[in-house]
Amino acid sequence: MPGLLLANFDLDECIERLYNKELLPEIVVNALCSKVKELLIKESNVVHIQSPVTVVGDIHGQFHDLLEIFKIGGPCPDTNYLFLGDYVDRGLFSVETITLLVCLKLRYPSRINLIRGNHESRGITQTYGFYTECLRKYDSANVWMYFTDMFDFLTLSVVIDNSIFCVHGGLSPTIHSIDQIKVVDRFKEIPHEGPMADLVWSDPDDTKSDFSLSPRGAGYTFGIEIVKKFLYMNNMHHILRAHQLCQEGYQVLFDNRLSTVWSAPNYCYRCGNLASVLEVKDNGERFFNVFDAAPENGEHTMMLFNPEQKSQSLFAQPQPVEYFL
Amino acid sequence: MNIPATTAFSGFTSISTPPAKSFLPPPNNEKLAIAVDDWRIYTTHNPILNSVELDKVTESIGIPMPEMIFGNNGFRLLHEPSGWEITFDALNAVDGVDKTGDRDGLLKVSCSQDWLKSRQKRELESKISGVVKPFDWTYSVAYSGNVTPSPNNTNQISFEVTEERIPIDKLKRPDPILFFDNMILYEDELSDNGSSVLDIKIRVMPERLLLLCRFFLRIDGVLFRIRDSRTYIEFKTGEVIREFQTQEATYESLRKKIPSYVEDYGVYLRDPNWVSQHIPIQSVMCEKAIIT
Numbered sequence: 197m198p199g200l201l202l203a204n205f206d207l208d209e210c211i212e213r214l215y216n217k218e219l220l221p222e223i224v225v226n227a228l229c230s231k232v233k234e235l236l237i238k239e240s241n242v243v244h245i246q247s248p249v250t251v252v253g254d255i256h257g258q259f260h261d262l263l264e265i266f267k268i269g270g271p272c273p274d275t276n277y278l279f280l281g282d283y284v285d286r287g288l289f290s291v292e293t294i295t296l297l298v299c300l301k302l303r304y305p306s307r308i309n310l311i312r313g314n315h316e317s318r319g320i321t322q323t324y325g326f327y328t329e330c331l332r333k334y335d336s337a338n339v340w341m342y343f344t345d346m347f348d349f350l351t352l353s354v355v356i357d358n359s360i361f362c363v364h365g366g367l368s369p370t371i372h373s374i375d376q377i378k379v380v381d382r383f384k385e386i387p388h389e390g391p392m393a394d395l396v397w398s399d400p401d402d403t404k405s406d407f408s409l410s411p412r413g414a415g416y417t418f419g420i421e422i423v424k425k426f427l428y429m430n431n432m433h434h435i436l437r438a439h440q441l442c443q444e445g446y447q448v449l450f451d452n453r454l455s456t457v458w459s460a461p462n463y464c465y466r467c468g469n470l471a472s473v474l475e476v477k478d479n480g481e482r483f484f485n486v487f488d489a490a491p492e493n494g495e496h497t498m499m500l501f502n503p504e505q506k507s508q509s510l511f512a513q514p515q516p517v518e519y520f521l
Numbered sequence: 522m523n524i525p526a527t528t529a530f531s532g533f534t535s536i537s538t539p540p541a542k543s544f545l546p547p548p549n550n551e552k553l554a555i556a557v558d559d560w561r562i563y564t565t566h567n568p569i570l571n572s573v574e575l576d577k578v579t580e581s582i583g584i585p586m587p588e589m590i591f592g593n594n595g596f597r598l599l600h601e602p603s604g605w606e607i608t609f610d611a612l613n614a615v616d617g618v619d620k621t622g623d624r625d626g627l628l629k630v631s632c633s634q635d636w637l638k639s640r641q642k643r644e645l646e647s648k649i650s651g652v653v654k655p656f657d658w659t660y661s662v663a664y665s666g667n668v669t670p671s672p673n674n675t676n677q678i679s680f681e682v683t684e685e686r687i688p689i690d691k692l693k694r695p696d697p698i699l700f701f702d703n704m705i706l707y708e709d710e711l712s713d714n715g716s717s718v719l720d721i722k723i724r725v726m727p728e729r730l731l732l733l734c735r736f737f738l739r740i741d742g743v744l745f746r747i748r749d750s751r752t753y754i755e756f757k758t759g760e761v762i763r764e765f766q767t768q769e770a771t772y773e774s775l776r777k778k779i780p781s782y783v784e785d786y787g788v789y790l791r792d793p794n795w796v797s798q799h800i801p802i803q804s805v806m807c808e809k810a811i812i813t
Contacts, residue, residue: 323790337784389635404653411627412629443569447572463589468569
């Protein structure tokens with residue numbers, strides 16, 4: 197394909213192809229990932245941006261719903277976007293989703309920001325579907341390698357208007373001030389423990405006021421006192437995060453000090469939940485724009501019924517008649 | 522290995538099945554899926570609980586709910602002449618989870634050791650207010666439905682333990698399937714440490730039906746666990762056979778059974794059917810009653 201050669205591929209053409217749900221050649225994906233790494237390596241662990249911006253939570257490979265978000269929230273670059281991570285795994289189109297986001301980042305670097313989620317990791321994607329999808333769509337693990345190497349460069353947090361702290365998961369008992377995030381060495385696989393793990397993994401809990409240890413034996417939850425203290429110490433007003441499914445598409449906790457935004461409607465094509473994007477206006481106002489699953493999902497979930505798609509068996513909603521025992 | 526020494530819980534413990542409790546107002550969209558012989562099969566399909574419902578059931582059941590809880594979903598198998606029925610729903614199932622960790626022992630995720638060590642190293646203890654009220658976060662249950670005895674009570678129906686098994690040969694026949702459905706009751710991704718799913722499949726043939734309620738657990742790097750309850754009904758005779766089976770194996774032992782040429786082992790480990798065929802059976806128990 198002319199214009200799509202390695203060195204100077206045409207980004208607009210790539211984006212166009214992706215909007216049409218076409219995959220890009222492996223060699224192009226490789227080049228895109230290398231390019232975007234050069235861009236991401238310059239970003240701080242805490243990127244400062246200005247409103248207005250539309251904040252998007254977990255996508256999980258639900259590509260049609262991502263396209264729906266651009267319809268609802270406005271196309272990129274007319275609308276500024278901040279994505280809070282978890283682009284891949286679980287949904288059927290992780291490759292298309294992350295490829296498009298990488299292209300948009302390269303094309304409009306100041307208009308779109310991408311934070312790392314706990315699924316942007318080699319370990320997790322091998323278990324939860326992205327690895328399998330790459331093998332299936334490209335017949336080799338190379339594309340998975342390009343993307344997961346690129347994940348190591350994604351930033352950990354964003355601050356909007358010096359006032360809203362945005363992260364994928366939540367707070368960490370080792371981090372009191374935002375400056376402490378800036379010195380974390382983030383260019384690596386997400387570790388099992390420590391500040392970097394906490395930022396992408398932890399969850400708020402409105403029944404406990406402090407940090408608590410999960411009964412699983414790993415992972416923290418944090419309560420209202422922790423949030424108050426963090427906001428006060430850093431002179432901020434709100435924490436914005438994703439990471440947790442909510443039926444209504446969003447949840448506001450701790451007397452409006454923390455919001456969860458969830459952007460995968462009908463999660464895993466079976467939960468029947470709503471989704472939202474959070475629009476932060478330039479006067480600081482926050483508005484949850486709630487939406488339902490894109491109609492295109494229907495056609496494509498039919499492919500779940502293909503018995504060869506064995507690994508997807510858990511995803512299927514109404515399966516064909518089955519002589520189970 | 523992280524399986525505690527005190528895994529006393531062997532799965533299905535009793536043949537007496539409690540009647541269903543009511544945690545939420547009944548949803549109004551229950552559908553009669555099929556009427557066959559003396560039996561009526563009702564199904565209810567709904568989205569996951571909303572936050573109001575979630576708060577309500579979290580309080581009444583007393584533990585955090587699984588991430589995806591289909592609390593307004595269920596199956597109801599009614600024997601019309603007698604009024605005897607067996608129901609399956611998510612909230613009665615979750616109510617069977619060990620709510621303190623005292624009964625079944627608490628499992629830990631694979632990275633727990635490293636995690637605890639680093640915490641001590643950092644002397645963080647003072648800032649952490651303790652473990653969130655412990656409960657079985659794997660949501661392991663041995664759920665076999667809830668039985669409502671026949672209301673007129675004219676004929677006491679009681680299940681007896683039997684050596685008999687569900688007649689597999691009859692189920693292997695290619696009889697037409699008049700009705701098939703499946704439904705997830707709940708699912709939790711264990712914060713990406715694995716997967717815990719309780720789901721139900723049913724198929725109704727002209728002369729019999731089979732319902733499989735399966736709990737499937739995978740804790741990455743730790744273990745696999747399956748607890749199946751099968752309900753088999755032979756329409757002509759009114760025979761109801763219920764079979765309870767538990768299976769468990771360490772993660773590593775199962776991973777070794779994947780053919781060595783396989784590059785993408787995750788496909789196997791995510792597939793409950795493959796897992797169920799490759800892990801040892803711990804216990805099987807059958808009970809039987811005639812419903813007339």
